[in-house]
Amino acid sequence: MQVSVASRLHHTQEYYFSQKLREIDGLNKAGAPVINLGIGSPDMPPHPRVIAALTTAAQLPNTHAYQNYKGVPVLRQAMANWYQRFYGVVLNPEAEVLPLLGSKEGIIHISMTFLEAGDEVLIPNPGYPAYRAAAQLSGAIPVDYDLTAANHWLPDLEALAQQDLSRVKLMWVNYPHMPTGTPPDAAxxxxxxxxxxxxxxLLVHDNPYSFILNQDPPQSLLAVPGAREVVLELNSLSKSHNMAGWRVGMLLGRADLLQEVLRFKSNLDSGMFLPVQLAAIEALQLDESWYAELNAHYAARRELVFELLETIGCSFTRQQVGLFVWAAIPAGYADGFALSDELLHTARVFLTPGGIFGTNGSGFIRVSLCQTTEVLQAALGRIRAARVQPSFTTSDS
Structure with a gap:
């Protein structure tokens, strides 16, 4: 029997990292272990208090049942308190906070709730590939808006305003920006x-990196006067609290819009495991010392990544924030894929080619900070041993 694939999947490819990890796994099994500097999966554990809260709650006999789709009230209150304490945004925990099983879930929930065939969606180029995939799965039409180094990786809103925007229903934005590390800017x-x-x-701000190496206080788009009418914001504990595998995210904004997202969500998944919710509450109550300690580790790692990139001959700015370093490839390479493949096969070090984030990323590579300083030093040693020679130095522009 032949079963045809739904047309909604015709333009949706397997996620790049899903494919590449198979290749890396094959090299590892062949006895050529690869140092993977591609994926932003935090390698450090959550705070001990968070783990203790999970363990204690999981041992109770009454914490294993199905949970409310909206999460327990104390979790929503903790999320609202976190937003008020660190972002200066006051939210109604009953109506303006919706816990999610990770913020990536929210991308598809929002798209399936508000988009349909014929709608257009503004997608950053370069940007997180999930935005485009979610738009295509919903039947909407992705429309790229350019981000370039010349414009400091910000959209040219004046140029966008000259386009026909009559069919645009939703725009994805993400600052601190992934993959370029561009920090947020209040103006x-x-x-x-x-x-x-x-x-x-409808402006949807994906905001999971605001605590990582950001010298300014974390910023929320919801803090802008007038934003409540047009903005939804996604956030997550994956990066800020080393809880990527726990799948704790949140959607924040207008009550009526969140209610519509909940209508879709409630037909797709169930509530979050209660011990995870209770542990998330503990994480959200951590003070500034937690973020300072986290960033001290990432700052040391970033210096080694800068050295690694200089060794390859890449150019980059040191004023980047977030969990990655974005760098322009040296002369002599067709694109970031060529450089990434060369490093993988000569030095057994994997760096992410910028082209997976859109055509404007083709001349770049991205390096994750989610490895220890010892691993980063080993990667640097391998690259030096492979005799990859620099062709130009860094830029602080």
Missing amino acids: FFARLVAFATAHDI
């Missing part, structure tokens, strides 16, 4: 909200 955030308001566009 730009205000212009962004004004743009969305003027063109009747």
Whole structure:
């Protein structure tokens, strides 16, 4: 019997990392272990108090049942308190906070809730590939907006306003930006909200990196005056609290819009495991010392990544934030894929080619900070041994 694949999958490819990990696994099994500097999966554990909260709750006999789709009230209150304490945003925990099984879940939930065939979605290029995949799965049309080094990896809103935006229903933004590490900017955030308001566009801000190596206080797009009418924001404990595998995310914003997302979500999944919710509450109550200690580790790692990139001959700015370093490839390579493949097969070090994030990333590579300093030093040693020669040095522009 032949079973045809649904048309919604025709333009959706297997996630790049899913494919590449198979290749890396094959090299590892063949006795050529690879140092993987590609994926942003935090390698450090959560705070001991968080693990203790999970363990204690999991040992109770009454914590293993199905849970409410909206999460327990004390979790929503903890999320609202976290937003008020660190972002200066006051939220109603009953109506304006929706816990999610990770923020990636929220990307597809939002897309399936609000988009349909014929709608257009503004997608950053370069940007997180899940935005495009979710738009395509919903039947909507992805429309790239350019991010370039010349414009400091910010969209040219004036140029966008000159386009036909009549069919655009939703725009994805993400600052601190992944993959370029561009930090948030309050003045730009205000212009962004004004743009969305003027063109009747739902603005969705994906905000999981705001605590990582960000010298300024964490910023939320919801803090901008007037944002509540046009903005939904996604956040997560994956990066900020080393809880990627726990799948704790949140969607924040207008009560009526969250209620519609919940209508879709409740037909797709169930509530979060109660011990995970109780542990997440403990994580959200950690003070500034937790983030300072986390960032001390990442700062030391970033210096080694800078050295590694200089050895390869890449150029980059040191004013990046978030969990990765973004760098332009040296002359002589067709694109980031060519450099990534060369390093994989000559030095057994994997770096992510920037082209997986869109055409504007083709001349770049991205390096994850989610490895210890010992592993990063080993990667640097391998690259030096492979005699990859630098062709130009770093830029602080």
